[in-house]
Amino acid sequence: MATKEFPLVPETVPTVSTKYRKIVTKIPVPESIDTLTRLRNLEPRSMGGQPPVIWEKGEGFTVSDPYGNTWLDFSSGVLVTAAGHNRPEIVNAIKGMAEGGMYHTYAFPSQVRLKLVEAIAKILPAPLKRVFLLSTGSEATECCIKLARTQGMNIGGAAKNIIVSFDNSFHGRTMGSQLAGGSPGLKSWLGDTDPRFVQVPFPDGFRQKDTSFNVFLKTLANKGVDPKNVCGVISETFQGCNATLMPAEYAQSLRKWCNDNRAVMIFDEVQAGFGRTGKMFGFQNLGVVPDLAACGKGLSGGMPVSAVLGTEELMSIYGPGEMTSTHSANTVCAAAALANLEVILKDKLVENAAKLAPVLAEGCKKIADATNGKVGRFTSVGLVGAIQFTLPGGTQSDPQAAWEMVRLAIQKGVMLFAPVGVGGCAVKICPPLVINEEGLREGLSVLEECARIVGAMKFE
Numbered sequence: 001m002a003t004k005e006f007p008l009v010p011e012t013v014p015t016v017s018t019k020y021r022k023i024v025t026k027i028p029v030p031e032s033i034d035t036l037t038r039l040r041n042l043e044p045r046s047m048g049g050q051p052p053v054i055w056e057k058g059e060g061f062t063v064s065d066p067y068g069n070t071w072l073d074f075s076s077g078v079l080v081t082a083a084g085h086n087r088p089e090i091v092n093a094i095k096g097m098a099e100g101g102m103y104h105t106y107a108f109p110s111q112v113r114l115k116l117v118e119a120i121a122k123i124l125p126a127p128l129k130r131v132f133l134l135s136t137g138s139e140a141t142e143c144c145i146k147l148a149r150t151q152g153m154n155i156g157g158a159a160k161n162i163i164v165s166f167d168n169s170f171h172g173r174t175m176g177s178q179l180a181g182g183s184p185g186l187k188s189w190l191g192d193t194d195p196r197f198v199q200v201p202f203p204d205g206f207r208q209k210d211t212s213f214n215v216f217l218k219t220l221a222n223k224g225v226d227p228k229n230v231c232g233v234i235s236e237t238f239q240g241c242n243a244t245l246m247p248a249e250y251a252q253s254l255r256k257w258c259n260d261n262r263a264v265m266i267f268d269e270v271q272a273g274f275g276r277t278g279k280m281f282g283f284q285n286l287g288v289v290p291d292l293a294a295c296g297k298g299l300s301g302g303m304p305v306s307a308v309l310g311t312e313e314l315m316s317i318y319g320p321g322e323m324t325s326t327h328s329a330n331t332v333c334a335a336a337a338l339a340n341l342e343v344i345l346k347d348k349l350v351e352n353a354a355k356l357a358p359v360l361a362e363g364c365k366k367i368a369d370a371t372n373g374k375v376g377r378f379t380s381v382g383l384v385g386a387i388q389f390t391l392p393g394g395t396q397s398d399p400q401a402a403w404e405m406v407r408l409a410i411q412k413g414v415m416l417f418a419p420v421g422v423g424g425c426a427v428k429i430c431p432p433l434v435i436n437e438e439g440l441r442e443g444l445s446v447l448e449e450c451a452r453i454v455g456a457m458k459f460e
Contacts, residue, residue: 003049003418004403008033008040013411020062020439021413021446022070028052029067049418051410058085061435063415071415072443074431078417079271079384082298083343084434090301093339097332105331106324113329116338120299120307123280125289130315132308133329137270137296138172140306143323144234144292145176147314148264152231154317155262162195162225164233164263166202168422170240171268171294180234183422198225202235204244206377206388207395207422213253227257232264237272237282241421243379243386243428245277251286258291264314265290270306271384274298275344275433278354278382285381298433301340305333349433353382356440360385360429363444370448372455374401385429387451388421397423400459408450414443 010026010033017024028036032054040048056066061084064070076082083090097103097112105113117131124131134140145163152160165171169182179197200219203211220227233254238245246254258265265288272282273295279285281293291314296306304327308315327333344350357380364385368375376390389401402419405427409416420426429447431440 003420003424004399005048006050006052006407006418008036008052011411016413018413018442020070020072020442022068023411023413024068027069027411029054029065029069031067032065051406051416051418053410053415060084060086061432061439069413071410071413072431072439072446073415074409074429074443074447075415075417076430076432077302079276079297079430080300081302082275082349082433083301083340083347084432085302087301087340087343089343090336090339093301093335094303094332097335103330103332104327105329106326107328110329110331110334112331112334112338116329116334116341119338119341120309124309125281125284127291127311128289128293128309129312130310132310132315132323133334134306134308134325135304135327135330135333136172137268137294137306138174138177139325140270140294140296140308141171141177141180141234141268142174143308144264144266144268144294145180145232147292147308147310147317148232148234148266150317151264151314152262156228156231159229160231162198162230164198164200164220164225164230166235166239167199168202168207168239168241169199169234169236169268170420171234171236172270198223202239202244203247203250204239204242206242206244211247211250213250213257216250216254216257227261227263230261230263232266233258234266234268236268237286238277238381238384240271240428241386241426242377242388243381243384245282245285245381248286251283251288255288264292266292266294269293270296271298274341275350275353276382276384276430278350278357280350282381299337299340300333301336303333303336305330305337344433347434352435353433356435356437357382359437359440360444363441363448364429366448367444367451370451370455371401374398374455375451380429383431383433383435386421387427387429389419389425389427389454397421397425398459399424401425401454401457402427404454404457405447405450408453409447412446412450414446414450
């Protein structure tokens with residue numbers, strides 16, 4: 001579903017001046033309209049969905065435009081800047097590699113690639129062992145799907161080619177990742193669904209009340225899926241549309257089912273990985289280890305790099321030269337990711353996410369309570385929260401209320417990205433992992449104020 005476009009009409013808003021926020025112009029800034037309009041005229045319409053703010057610089061957990069305004073960043077650039085904006089160690093790593101005479105190596109070996117894969121491998125729980133560096137989260141999930149299907153067909157023949165995923169899931173915007181995703185709106189261009197991709201309800205306790213693993217089994221049976229033909233099961237560790245972890249008991253039952261049916265268990269950790277949930281990897285909250293994990297965002301340090309983490313068996317399916325990528329482990333990107341990971345470990349950012357998790361949870365509840373019944377569900381884990389705006393008494397999405405929430409937050413100096421999730425109803429809260437309690441509480445109080453205003457609004 002497309003989100004509502006933000007109008008390019010400057011609006012007078014109250015001046016804001018605090019330690020972390022500063023709003024001194026109309027929003028959008030009148031001087032920015034020419035740039036914003038030219039972008040909308042030249043780029044695909046899909047690029048026009050975010051709040052009309054020109055990002056110029058960042059510092060820690062704030063971002064600023066060229067016109068004197070500063071926002072508390074509760075977006076992390078869509079969960080990317082775990083170590084914060086303009087982190088000196090990452091900046092210096094990028095500069096040093098770019099100035100060192102080699103900023104592209106294709107699949108030829110490099111020292112920085114070795115250092116990065118060694119650093120990642122060192123923190124992997126067994127049996128995950130090997131690391132394949134790529135460019136984007138979508139590319140990583142595509143790779144996981146390819147490996148699972150190849151393994152399935154190798155051990156079970158051509159019929160063992162079904163990928164099971166979950167309703168309302170999101171795995172990227174390339175063809176395979178969208179097929180695996182659980183949003184019908186992202187697959188409407190297909191005309192008909194692909195029978196090799198099957199969705200089951202995600203046990204979120206909201207849209208799917210029964211969170212028992214029996215639902216998984218019944219759904220496959222009702223859809224006529226023979227378990228022996230399933231080559232893999234892929235799930236976000238927490239669903240991006242609602243910040244809900246898969247229940248641990250469910251995950252453990254799924255792990256056993258995958259073992260019993262020789263199916264590859266895949267966790268999409270693109271949002272969850274590298275500390276976002278208060279654990280280094282989100283699946284560490286569940287008491288299981290997948291066969292493959294797709295990572296991106298929080299690994300990247302802001303540069304285009306992602307990774308597939310896998311077992312020895314799965315990562316050895318393809319021989320030399322059969323599974324590569326032109327920009328895999330680009331040296332500048334690898335240097336940024338390595339510095340990012342070193343900062344995460346050195347500054348104990350995983351622990352910071354865990355420490356601040358109760359503050360975020362409390363803030364999400366206050367925000368929901370302030371909306372006069374317009375929030376049907378709020379969830380959080382670590383330093384990611386989701387406020388789902390719904391029509392009263394049910395699960396039907398209310399995208400207008402969510403959109404107004406984002407619009408008001410931008411005007412008051414808290415940066416959010418456009419609503420996501422089912423029907424565009426979810427407002428995500430995901431500050432950089434470097435945020436302190438003072439900054440987190442300030443931003444949450446602003447969102448509570450916005451929620452109170454939205455709660456008093458009438459929508460047709």
